[in-house]
Amino acid sequence: MTTPRVYVIHENPEWFPPFAEAFAAEGVPVEELLLTDGGALGSIDLSADPAPGVYWSRMSASSHTRGNEHSKEYARALLGWLERSGATVVNGSHVLELEVSKVAQHGLLRDAGFDVPRTTAVFGSSALQDAARTFTGGADVPFITKHNQGGKGLGVRRFDTLAEFDAYVDSPEFEAPVDGITLLQELLTAREPFITRAEFVGGEFVYAVRVDTSAGSFELCPADACEVPQVIAGAVCDVPGTAAPGAPAAFSIRDEVTAEHPLVQQLRRFLADQRIQVAGVEFMETTDGRTVVYDVNTNTNYNPAVEAVAPVSGPRAIARFTGALLEQAYAASATTA
Incomplete structure (x- = not known):
């Protein structure tokens, strides 16, 4: 019998090393299911049961920009099979549909009472x-x-x-x-030149990241992959460490945004209602006094500079959360065996 483990469903191996380190540090067995043509999954025997474990989907809406045009469809097929089989899935098929549609995000956020952009x-x-x-x-x-x-x-x-x-x-x-x-x-104008990204894992607030936008960049990905000079849609992704002396870091912890912050509590309830276990939610405080929520990212990445000073590690929080699910599922199956 295959040893139960956490299976990570994704299509970008460049993003995986911080998570591999986190799972190793927490002592949680992990395996990648790479959904690319010729990737680790390869095929699904639809008449078989899934291997024992917890399946965490972190599929990205931008997979097609890496030559993985069909990864979203592979994920739909895989997640549907897993869910029909009764497997434990984190950020399942309903979350994938939210990840790949800002229209869907906008509607759900508006219906939940958040201020959203027109x-x-x-x-x-x-x-x-x-x-x-x-x-x-x-x-x-x-x-x-x-x-x-x-x-x-x-x-x-x-x-x-x-x-x-x-x-x-x-x-x-x-x-x-x-x-x-x-x-x-x-067009929203920030009261100060930054946006905020609130990170959640397993229904709990992890930390809030202040993302500097003083250079006018629309490229706000906090992962290592975005810490190189590049132009996306005419906007430059700034390189941390290259700012002028005294300028704010591109990514930093926003300490005053805590788990008790009213917006954080509202976001926590929203994610629970939508059954989204892992997400980063972005919002902006505007010059006209609004707090506008505009993006739900369900395959969140974590900035290494932020992680180095954060009181809690995002990847390790995910490893602990999925590891606990794995232990619960395995203990339950062992009890009924």
Whole structure:
């Protein structure tokens, strides 16, 4: 019989080493299920039962940018089979559908009472220019675009005039979204040049990360992979350590945002209601006094500089949480054997 372990479902091996270290440190057996063409999974015997263990899905909405266009479909097939088989799944199929749709995130957040950005979803490209005129009331009001299936700042651009937007849509630079859905969204201005990302594991608040946006970057991924110079949708991902002396770090702990913070408590209830066990939720405090929640990232990554000073480690919290689930499931099966 295969020794029960935590199986991590993903498609980007570059993101896995911090998690492997965390699981090893916590003494929790772990194995990757790499959902790529020729990856670790390979195939599923649909007549068989899954190997004993806990299955944690951390599929990314940006998988297609790494040449893994079909990983989302592989994940849908795998998670459906696991759930029908009664396996313990963390961030299951319903969470995958939320990860790959900002439209779905927007609707759930709004229905839960959060302040969300005014947004229009546009299907295809032929209606974009007319939709932008409706969105702005025909005036040259700044707005941004995003891809519905996003991550990595995909499709995020600022436009100050309709003529600028028209020229972009008609140009070779136009970045078509993988699912054909472009979002038009109001431009939010932060009270101070940062956004905040609140991290949760197993229904509990881990910490809040202050992400500096003073350089105007839309590329806010806190992982190691984003700590190199690159241009995504016309915005530069800043390199930690290269800021001017005295400038804030790109990523740092926001100590005043604690588990008792009213927004954190509201987010905790929201994630529990949606059965999302692991997530990072981003929000912005604006110049006009709003606190706007705009992104739920369910395959969260952790910045190494933040982890070095954080009172609790995000990856180790995940290892402990999934390890506890593994112990509970295995103890239950051993008792009934």
